[in-house]
Amino acid sequence: MxxxxxxxxxxxxxxxxxxxxxxxxxxxxxxxxxxxxxxxxxxxxxxxxxxxxxxxxxxxxxxxxxxxxxxxxxxxxxxxxxxxxxxxxxxxxxxxxxxxxxxxxxxxxxxxxxxxxxxxxxxxxxxxxxxxxxxxxxxxxxxxxxxxxxxxxxxxxxxxxxxxxxxxEKQYTFRQLVRQFLEVNSWSMFGIDLAFGSRVDRTATxxxxxxxxxxxxxxxxxxxxxxxxxxxxxxxxxNYAEHTKQSFFPLTPLFWFTLLLVFTGIVTYFDFTHKVKSRWLDFSLFLITGLIGIFLLFLWFATDHTSTPNNFNILWAFPLNAIVAFILVFEDKLPDWSSKYMYGMLGLMGLMLILWVLHVQIFSPVLIPLLLTLAIRYAYLIRYSKM
Missing domain, CATH: 3.90.1720 (endopeptidase fold (from Nostoc punctiforme))
Incomplete structure (x- = not known):
């Protein structure tokens, strides 16, 4: 007292x-x-x-x-x-x-x-x-x-x-340091990996x-x-024990992205068989990835964050997808330029993989099924435009 x-x-x-x-x-x-x-x-x-x-x-x-x-x-x-x-x-x-x-x-x-x-x-x-x-x-x-x-x-x-x-043991990059405290296959770490640009892949002093x-x-x-x-x-x-985090796989991003990949594969097979395109699937994929890309551009150029510039996630989350989404949903016959656009998107994703291999920017491995999902639809739309 x-x-x-x-x-x-x-x-x-x-x-x-x-x-x-x-x-x-x-x-x-x-x-x-x-x-x-x-x-x-x-x-x-x-x-x-x-x-x-x-x-x-x-x-x-x-x-x-x-x-x-x-x-x-x-x-x-x-x-x-x-x-x-x-x-x-x-x-x-x-x-x-x-x-x-x-x-x-x-x-x-x-x-x-x-x-x-x-x-x-x-x-x-x-x-x-x-x-x-x-x-x-x-x-x-x-x-x-x-x-x-x-x-x-x-x-x-x-x-x-x-x-x-x-x-x-070694000097880590900022991204590696953050990943030591969060599960890579978690929504929080996926969101951080998505928002972080290539600047966080430099080695910290x-x-x-x-x-x-x-x-x-x-x-x-x-x-x-x-x-x-x-x-x-x-x-x-x-003196308490360290808190341990238990993850439940069905609630993780990898589970849901894998489910999306399987669903997209099945829908694309039936689309190919019946020579049609599932406009609402394409609309959803293009709109969501486009909106994500617009948000990443905002974080890159319109904010004071030091960790979000130079973010090459926009190579797969391409902002123009948000506009193309509406063309895909309202048009049965694809425009003449659509196949070139889809080839371009596949090319941008290929460039992203090169940057990943060269460690220019490290992306979330959880993205892999999502990238395959997009690649399947891009490839199918190229074929559909020629039908």
Whole structure:
């Protein structure tokens, strides 16, 4: 009760006086790493800073992962890549409650810093927490609650901080790193693979690996300051098992795309036998792929996302398909140019495979049955145009 009263007095004092208090010799600053959860926005874990001082009664968490669904134009800003995140400050007990409730482990890594360096870091947090400073432009790969930990250490201590990457088996691309935390055959990972352009297929630097909290935690174990380990000691605060995700194959994209492939194959066989075309099947395939392509072009050229430009998924999700769809549904006899268009679409899909083989962009393997579905219809429509 006494500690909570002191903490309340501290928070009131911090609001009243913008200058941060001077920590005592018994103070410590640490990085908290929290386990991944079941929801997509918890799938990669979380990082935050903790400042403790038993003499002053301080035990607060500075959390750069705070966002508000009620912000004006929240969803529009999300689509445009203009997500605003904020630094929040709350008591450690309140911060920990959520993870206790969800049974997610929390680990703490205490930094080996001098008193002067601890006060320097606290002053930085307090300056950042001012209303005019606490908001920042969020980037899921380059500037998030976890990557910012490495950025802050570098900004505060400069070249004295060295991130040793020798612990890495290899330096991964951003796409490979994301796939380590999500099942490739899941709708969430399929959507991410679809939206990500070729930029995420470059190899991340050692520090850039820290955009994932688990990597940030391991990196702190292999970071030095002035040639000495930055990590003083670490401990487990909440000791729960890692959450495991059970996938049910009939609910996965691979199952549904394979089902679509089989259905399309059967329909195409009967179309060939009766020398007709199933206009509503073609309309659906062309319209959906065209609309996806238009959305990908929007993400490429009309947003501030750093991960969505140069997206060659538009080679199969071709925007013009959305227009051709209406021609196919209203015309029994295909226009003279239709066969050339279908040849062109097959050619674009072939180009996509070349880019895949050359690792210019890595596509979701879940796409394979969908690509075969499109190829079957393109090939049949070429033949039908000559009937």
């Amino acid at each position: 006494r500690q909570r009263f002191l903490l309340l007095l501290l928070l009131v004092a911090l609001r009243a006086f913008p200058q941060a208090p001077q920590l005592s010799e018994k103070s410590q600053i640490s990085l908290l790493t929290c386990a991944a959860g079941d929801e997509l926005y918890y799938a990669f874990g979380h990082s935050a800073f903790r400042v403790q001082d038993p003499v002053l009664g301080i035990d607060v968490v500075y959390n750069y992962g705070t966002f508000d669904f009620n912000q004006p134009n929240f969803y529009l800003n999300f689509v445009k890549g203009r997500m605003i995140y904020s630094l929040s400050r709350r008591s450690f007990d309140h911060f920990l409650f959520e993870y206790e409730l969800e049974k997610r482990w929390v680990k703490e890594q205490i930094f080996d810093l001098t008193l002067e360096e601890r006060n320097q870091l606290l002053a930085f947090f307090e300056e950042n927490y001012l209303p005019q400073n606490r908001d920042y432009l969020y980037d899921p790969l380059l500037n998030n609650c976890s990557s910012i930990s490495g950025t802050i250490l570098k900004e505060q201590y400069g070249d004295a901080i060295v991130f040793d990457g020798s612990y890495l 050692v520090q850039e690996h820290m955009f994932l909290p688990y990597y940030a935690m391991t990196q702190i174990q292999h970071t030095t300051k002035d040639g000495k380990p930055l990590l003083k000691r670490e401990r487990t605060i909440l």
